[in-house]
Amino acid sequence: MDYERLAEILFPEHLESPEYYETIYPLRDLPEGAKVTRLGPSPTGFIHLGNLYGAFVDERLAHQSGGVFFLRIEDTDDKRQVEGAVETIINSLRFFSINFDEGAGIDGDTGDYGDYTQSKRGPIYRAFAKRLVAEGKAYPCFLTEEEIAEIREKQQELKVNPGIYGKWAHSRELTLEEIHKKVNMGEEFVIRLKSDGDLSKPEDQIRRISVKDAIRGELSMPENDQDVVILKKTGIPTYHFAHVIDDHLMRTTHVVRGAEWLPSLPIHVELFEKLGWEPPIYCHTAQLMKLDEEGNKRKLSKRLDPELSLDYYRREGYHPKAVREYLLTILNSNFEEWRIANPDADVDEFQFTLEKMSNSGALFDLNKLNDVSKEVLLKVPASEIYDFLRAWADEFRPDDQAVQTMLADRAYMERVLDIGRNAERNPRKDHIFARQMMENLTYFFDETFEITDPMPEEVVNAGDVKVILEKYLATYDHSDDNETWFNKIREITDELGYAVKPKDYKKHPEDYKGHVGHVSTVIRVALMGRQQSPDVWEIQQILGEDRVRARLEGYLRALDR
Ligand code: GLU
Numbered sequence: 292m293d294y295e296r297l298a299e300i301l302f303p304e305h306l307e308s309p310e311y312y313e314t315i316y317p318l319r320d321l322p323e324g325a326k327v328t329r330l331g332p333s334p335t336g337f338i339h340l341g342n343l344y345g346a347f348v349d350e351r352l353a354h355q356s357g358g359v360f361f362l363r364i365e366d367t368d369d370k371r372q373v374e375g376a377v378e379t380i381i382n383s384l385r386f387f388s389i390n391f392d393e394g395a396g397i398d399g400d401t402g403d404y405g406d407y408t409q410s411k412r413g414p415i416y417r418a419f420a421k422r423l424v425a426e427g428k429a430y431p432c433f434l435t436e437e438e439i440a441e442i443r444e445k446q447q448e449l450k451v452n453p454g455i456y457g458k459w460a461h462s463r464e465l466t467l468e469e470i471h472k473k474v475n476m477g478e479e480f481v482i483r484l485k486s487d488g489d490l491s492k493p494e495d496q497i498r499r500i501s502v503k504d505a506i507r508g509e510l511s512m513p514e515n516d517q518d519v520v521i522l523k524k525t526g527i528p529t530y531h532f533a534h535v536i537d538d539h540l541m542r543t544t545h546v547v548r549g550a551e552w553l554p555s556l557p558i559h560v561e562l563f564e565k566l567g568w569e570p571p572i573y574c575h576t577a578q579l580m581k582l583d584e585e586g587n588k589r590k591l592s593k594r595l596d597p598e599l600s601l602d603y604y605r606r607e608g609y610h611p612k613a614v615r616e617y618l619l620t621i622l623n624s625n626f627e628e629w630r631i632a633n634p635d636a637d638v639d640e641f642q643f644t645l646e647k648m649s650n651s652g653a654l655f656d657l658n659k660l661n662d663v664s665k666e667v668l669l670k671v672p673a674s675e676i677y678d679f680l681r682a683w684a685d686e687f688r689p690d691d692q693a694v695q696t697m698l699a700d701r702a703y704m705e706r707v708l709d710i711g712r713n714a715e716r717n718p719r720k721d722h723i724f725a726r727q728m729m730e731n732l733t734y735f736f737d738e739t740f741e742i743t744d745p746m747p748e749e750v751v752n753a754g755d756v757k758v759i760l761e762k763y764l765a766t767y768d769h770s771d772d773n774e775t776w777f778n779k780i781r782e783i784t785d786e787l788g789y790a791v792k793p794k795d796y797k798k799h800p801e802d803y804k805g806h807v808g809h810v811s812t813v814i815r816v817a818l819m820g821r822q823q824s825p826d827v828w829e830i831q832q833i834l835g836e837d838r839v840r841a842r843l844e845g846y847l848r849a850l851d852r
Contacts, residue, residue: 292467298425300471301482306418316404316540325358327544329394330384331365331534336373338383338601340591340655341549341579346389347618348547348576351643353392358544362394363537364408367527383601387611404541409533416528419536419566420482420521428565429521431480432462433473452516456486460518479524486561488516500560505545505574505645515557531555535562538571547574550650574645580652591655598657608683608725610671612638613664620663621655623647635670665720673708676722677701683725693739694729706833707735711825719825734819735834740842742820747812749805755787757850759813762786764843769836773828784810817846 319327328349332342353360362381366372378397384390393402400407423429432455434442439455446453463485465473473480490497490513498514521532528536538546553575563570580588581596591599598604604614616638619626624647633640668676681698688694698704708728711719722728733739746756762783771779781791784807790796796806812822818839824830831839 292427294427295425297430297467297470298421300467300474301424301431301480302417302421304417306414306421309419309422312415312418312540316542319359319542321359322357324356325544326352326356327359327361327542328353328547329361329363329538329541329543330391331363331537331548332380333365333368334372334376334380336376336379337593338380339593339599340601341599342380343384343387343389343601343614344579344618344622344653345547345549345576346384347387347615347622348574348643348645348648349545350389352545352547352574352645355643359392360390361402361404361541362391362396362407363541364395364410365530365533366408366410367530367533383605386605387601387614409528409537412533412537413526415540416522416532416536417526420528420532423484423521423565424482426565427485429482429484430463430518431465431470431474432460432483432518432520433465433478433480434462452490454517455483456516456518457489457491460485463518481520481524482522483518484521484558484562484565486516486518488514488557488561490514490516500557502556502560502570502573505572506577506648507575507650510553510556512557515561517558519558521562531558531562535559535566535568539563539566539568543571545574546571547576550575550578575650577649577651577653579655581655588652588654598655604724606687606726608680608687608728609660609664610668610676610679610724612671613660613667613724616667617660617663619643620659621649621653624649661723664723668722669712669718669720673705673712676708676728677705680704680725680728684729687725688729693733693736696738697729697732697736703735703833707732710829710833721825734821734824735830737838740820742816742846744816744820744822746816747805747809747822749809750813753788753804755804756813757847758787759783759810760817760843760847760850763814764840764847767839767843769831769839773826776828780811780814781807814843818842 319325321327330342330346330349332338350360352358364377377395381391381397393404393407394400395407406412420429424431434455438461442455442459443453446459460483462480462483488498499511500514501509501511504510519531520529522528534546537543556573560570579591579599581591583589593599616630619638619641620630623641623643626641626647629641671679677698684691684694684698708722711721721731733741745751750756750759763780766779766783768775784791787810788804789810790803790806793806793808796803811827815822815824815827818827818834819830834842
């Protein structure tokens with residue numbers, strides 16, 4: 292067949308030559324070893340943890356090596372696009388310190404390798420599809436949906452692999468005249484790769500491809516035999532074709548993508564081969580998994596796990612540093628060890644490597660994230676946490692009176708945030724994420740103060756709540772230092788028949804009504820509304836004398852009612 296002629300029939304419009312594109316997108320002038328990576332999200336508006344996880348790998352690879360990290364919008368699936376999605380992608384990732392050097396942007400593209408939006412690259416894909424047709428490596432296929440369904444049925448009956456390949460690829464047989472006629476009649480067609488693969492041979496004669504995956508090592512898989520669609524009826528490329536063309540012309544060196552793409556790797560390898568190009572280095576990342584209630588690993592699901600959405604972390608108010616630090620713990624198995632050895636180092640000093648990535652499923656665990664967050668926030672100064680809370684509240688709680696009131700007095704809030712954090716040994720680590728912090732700190736503010744916990748049973752049974760609070764109030768001196776203050780509590784404890792040392796009470800419970808801990812819990816509940824809190828003396832110093840007295844008096848008044 293005259294393939295050149297066929298190509299002209301199928302692509303009559305003016306197209307640039309593949310060589311033209313090779314020249315306008317030259318090899319990048321980068322230092323030896325510099326990596327070029329890209330993120331290729333679909334603009335569906337839903338950005339998930341997997342995107343961030345992958346983006347993080349891309350970003351580290353590029354920026355640790357002096358390379359380039361770019362954003363390409365993969366909008367060939369025209370059904371699922373959402374207005375403003377590009378902006379959301381860029382902003383969400385920027386929040387987690389993932390910044391692109393090049394590519395699609397809110398105000399248009401930057402960089403010399405664009406367009407960076409696949410829907411704008413139509414002529415490029417067509418130019419290369421035309422070349423493949425002209426070389427007899429691709430062909431038009433006129434099969435209708437119904438015909439394809441029939442083929443599938445027959446294949447099922449015969450128990451052979453499904454798909455359009457080999458003798459099932461009926462359009463391969465068409466003559467130039469037949470094709471010309473169909474095209475003239477306006478029949479729709481797709482362009483398919485004419486695969487050289489053959490999987491119908493005996494098992495031991497099947498050719499295999501081998502790819503060195505930078506995360507998974509040597510991969511060996513049966514070659515592709517499917518005549519996959521490269522251009523759809525609409526002229527839009529499939530993922531397979533767009534990936535190969537774009538990553539070649541944009542000079543991507545490392546393709547980081549999810550393990551769900553592994554099965555189509557043989558297709559990509561054949562496409563690169565047919566186009567005469569060197570494939571990039573593939574890095575197939577592990578699926579994000581979580582432990583379910585029964586302790587079984589399962590994939591994170593959009594329906595079941597709100598924490599899969601990146602939005603979740605912003606709404607809850609996780610500090611980006613915490614998320615970044617946590618991601619590294621699941622990305623690189625040696626990160627935690629490094630962190631122990633370098634407790635104060637900037638997280639970006641850690642040398643991220645593909646070799647230390649797990650390939651068997653990365654376990655995502657919110658509790659672990661919370662633990663990491665506690666550690667990370669401990670090192671963030673109160674003034675910075677305040678700024679963070681302020682920004683969170685303005686974005687997510689602008690009309691929440693309670694939250695806004697709590698943040699009204701910056702100096703006061705900073706002292707609140709700092710309680711117990713500066714202790715030499717065992718500093719307090721109760722800050723995790725913004726919503727939790729705000730809920731945790733309500734008792735520092737009259738507008739949000741509430742009694743949520745009961746008084747300790749031992750004291751209630753002895754009928755001593757009132758007398759403890761009266762005595763405490765009577766001896767309260769705001770200028771007492773911590774020790775003098777606590778001695779006064781000891782005195783009350785002793786006077787009323789409670790053990791000053793908890794262990795005495797544990798040894799001889801019959802000799803006491805309770806111990807000093809129960810007595811101070813009474814004060815905690817009256818002052819803070821809760822049985823647990825940081826150091827009472829320190830809290831009182833922040834609350835101020837008036838508030839302390841008012842709360843104790845208030846509690847006593849309520850008792851009398
Ligand atoms: N658009 C593809 C996706 O959303 C990107 C895969 C890739 O990175 O190659 O999954």
